[in-house]
Amino acid sequence: MKLNNLPEAFVQATPLLQKIEEAGFEAYFVGGSVRDTILNQPIHDVDIATSAFPAEVKALFPRTIDIGIEHGTVLVLWAQEQYEITTFRTEAAYQDFRRPDKVDFVRSLQEDLKRRDFTINALALQKDGQIIDLFDGLADLDNQVLRAVGNPQERFHEDALRMMRGVRFVSQLGFELEARTFLAIQENHALLAKISVERVMIEFVKMLLGTHRNQALKAFVATECYQYCPGLRPYGEALLRMADLPALPLIKEEAAWVLLLDQLHLNAHEVRPFLKAWKCSNACIRQVQAGYQFLLMRKASDWTDSALYQAGMTTIELVESLLPFIGQDGCLNDVEARYQALPIHQLQDLAVNGRDLLQAFDRPSGPWLKDVLQQLEASVVKRNIANQQEALLLFAQAYLEHAEKSQPKAK
Numbered sequence: 326m327k328l329n330n331l332p333e334a335f336v337q338a339t340p341l342l343q344k345i346e347e348a349g350f351e352a353y354f355v356g357g358s359v360r361d362t363i364l365n366q367p368i369h370d371v372d373i374a375t376s377a378f379p380a381e382v383k384a385l386f387p388r389t390i391d392i393g394i395e396h397g398t399v400l401v402l403w404a405q406e407q408y409e410i411t412t413f414r415t416e417a418a419y420q421d422f423r424r425p426d427k428v429d430f431v432r433s434l435q436e437d438l439k440r441r442d443f444t445i446n447a448l449a450l451q452k453d454g455q456i457i458d459l460f461d462g463l464a465d466l467d468n469q470v471l472r473a474v475g476n477p478q479e480r481f482h483e484d485a486l487r488m489m490r491g492v493r494f495v496s497q498l499g500f501e502l503e504a505r506t507f508l509a510i511q512e513n514h515a516l517l518a519k520i521s522v523e524r525v526m527i528e529f530v531k532m533l534l535g536t537h538r539n540q541a542l543k544a545f546v547a548t549e550c551y552q553y554c555p556g557l558r559p560y561g562e563a564l565l566r567m568a569d570l571p572a573l574p575l576i577k578e579e580a581a582w583v584l585l586l587d588q589l590h591l592n593a594h595e596v597r598p599f600l601k602a603w604k605c606s607n608a609c610i611r612q613v614q615a616g617y618q619f620l621l622m623r624k625a626s627d628w629t630d631s632a633l634y635q636a637g638m639t640t641i642e643l644v645e646s647l648l649p650f651i652g653q654d655g656c657l658n659d660v661e662a663r664y665q666a667l668p669i670h671q672l673q674d675l676a677v678n679g680r681d682l683l684q685a686f687d688r689p690s691g692p693w694l695k696d697v698l699q700q701l702e703a704s705v706v707k708r709n710i711a712n713q714q715e716a717l718l719l720f721a722q723a724y725l726e727h728a729e730k731s732q733p734k735a736k
Contacts, residue, residue: 326463328454333363335450338371341386342452343408348385350377351434352410352724353449353457362447363456363466364498373410374449376432382410396428413437416483435459440657442480443485443494443506444472469500477509485516489528492545500546505613510548517553522604533581542568555602563589570650579609580643583616584650593618616643618630624651633664634706668705668712675701676714677721685718686725693728697721 331339335354345352352375358368379399383389388402397412412430414437429438434449434457441447444462456463460708465472471494473480473487481488488510491502502510517525532541546564551557557564567588575581582605586596596617600610619636623644633641641664645655669675679694701721705712710720 326363326456326458328362328450328456331450331454332368334358334368334371335362337404337406338373338408339452341373341401341408344385345373345375345377345410346452348377348381350375350381351413351432352377352432353451355438355449356446359448359450359456360466362450363448363463371408374413374434374437375410376413376434377410378412378430382412397430398623409477414440439474440483441474442484442490444474445500448681449473467502469498470503471495471498471500471506472503473509477506481509481513481516485513486520486524486528488514488517488548488550489520489525489532492541492548492550493528493532493535494669495544496532496537499524499537502548507544507548510550514549515553518552522555522602524668526603526605529554530578532580533585534575534578534670536574537572538575539568539570539572555598560589573649576646577643579612579616580646582609582613584647585645586613586617587620587647587651591617595688606679612639612643615640616647619644620647623648624653628660628663630663630667630706630708631703633660634667634670637670638646638664668708669702672698672702674712675705675717676712677701677717681714681718682721686722693725697724700724 335358337535338354342352342354352373354371355374356372358371360591361368377385379391379394379397380402382399383391386401386403390400390402392398392400392409397414399410401408401410413432415429415431418425438447438449438459444460444465445464447460448462449457451457453650460474461472471491472475473491491506491510494500495502532538535541542564545551546561546568551561551564567585570584570588575584582600584601591599594612596614597610600613605613615636619632619640621731622632628636628641636644638661640659645657645660648655664670675698679690679698682694682697683690701710701717702711704720705717710716
C-alpha cells in the first residue's frame with residue numbers, strides 16, 4: 326500500500342529521513358501516526374525509527390537531547406519542531422513485566438517491529454508514502470481488529486500495560502479484540518498489579534474519554550482488567566451499568582471521573598480516598614468532588630442561587646454536561662444566565678471587606694470578622710440585602726447586636 330498524499334506533519338519531517346538515508350542508514354515513520362493516517366484521523370507526534378545507532382544519529386544532527394538514549398531514543402531539534410528518533414532494537418526478558426532487562430540495538434526493521442504491541446501499531450512508512458506491513462496490520466485495520474503482534478502471551482508478559490492499552494484502543498477506535506488477544510488479556514490481567522498506578526491511570530482516562538467508551542467498558546470488565554485497578558474490584562456490575570449509558574462524548578477528565586463516581590454510588594467521604602488511590606492531582610480531586618456533590622444535588626432538584634454561587638461556572642458547566650447521561654435535560658444557557666445575574670460571584674465582590682468592618686465597629690480583629698462576612702455574603706446571594714456598603718454595614722451592626730444579646734450572661 327502506498328499513500329499518495331502524506332499529512333503535512335510527515336512532509337515537514339521528511340528531510341530528517343532523507344538525511345539519515347543519505348548517511349547510509351534506514352529510517353521510517355512508525356507508530357500511532359502511521360496508523361491514524363491510514364484511518365484518516367488527525368495525527369499528533371511523529372516518531373521515527375532508524376537503523377542508525379544513537380551515537381550515529383547524534384553525529385548527523387547538530388541539535389539533539391538525550392531523552393532516553395539508553396533505550397535508543399534521541400530527541401532531534403529540527404527547524405521549529407522536535408522529533409524522537411529511536412534506533413531499531415530488540416529486548417531481552419522482562420522480569421518485572423514493565424521494563425526489559427536488556428535492550429540491544431539492531432539494524433533490522435523486522436526485529437524492531439515484531440516487539441511492538443499490536444499489528445496496527447507495527448506499521449512503518451517510507452518517505453515516499455510506501456507502507457511496510459510485516460504482520461498484516463493493514464488487514465486488521467480493514468477488519469477493525471486489535472491483534473497482538475506474534476504471541477499475545479509474550480507481548481503482555483513483556484509489558485503488562487499493553488492489556489490496558491488494548492482496551493483503550495477499543496474505546497478510541499471501536500475495534501474488537503481478536504480472540505487470542507482477548508483470551509491472553511483475560512488470562513494475564515493480574516499482571517496489572519505490577520504496573521504503576523500512574524501508567525494505568527493514563528490508559529484508563531483515555532478509555533473513558535474515547536468515542537467507543539461503552540464498548541471498551543464491556544471489554545474492560547470481560548477481560549477482568551478492572552479487578553486490578555484501584556478501588557474497582559467490587560464494581561463490575563456498576564461498570565457495566567456505565568456501559569449502558571448513552572454513548573455521548575466525554576470531553577474532560579473531571580467529567581469522566583464524576584460520571585464514574587455516580588455509577589459507583591460512592592458516598593461523599595469515599596471520593597477523595599478513591600481518587601487518591603488513582604494518583605489524581607489535588608486540583609483534579611477538588612474539581613471532581615465539587616462536580617459530584619452538585620451532580621447529586623442537581624439530580625434531585627434545580628439549582629438555587631446559593632448552589633450556583635458555591636459551585637461556580639466551571640462546576641456548573643461540568644454538571645449540566647452530565648445530565649443527558651442520566652436521562653435529564655441539561656439547560657446550560659438558562660443556568661449560565663442565572664449565574665451571571667447573581668449579585669456577586671465571589672466574596673471579593675462584596676461592597677465591604679474586613680478592613681471596612683474593623684473601621685466601622687472599632688473592634689479588634691477576631692473570629693467575628695469572618696462570621697460577619699459569611700453572613701453578608703450569604704444574604705447578598707439570597708438577595709435579602711443589596712450589595713451596597715451602607716446597607717451591608719447596617720446589616721452587620723444588627724447582626725452583631727443580636728449576637729451579643731444572644732450570648733449567655735456571666736454569673
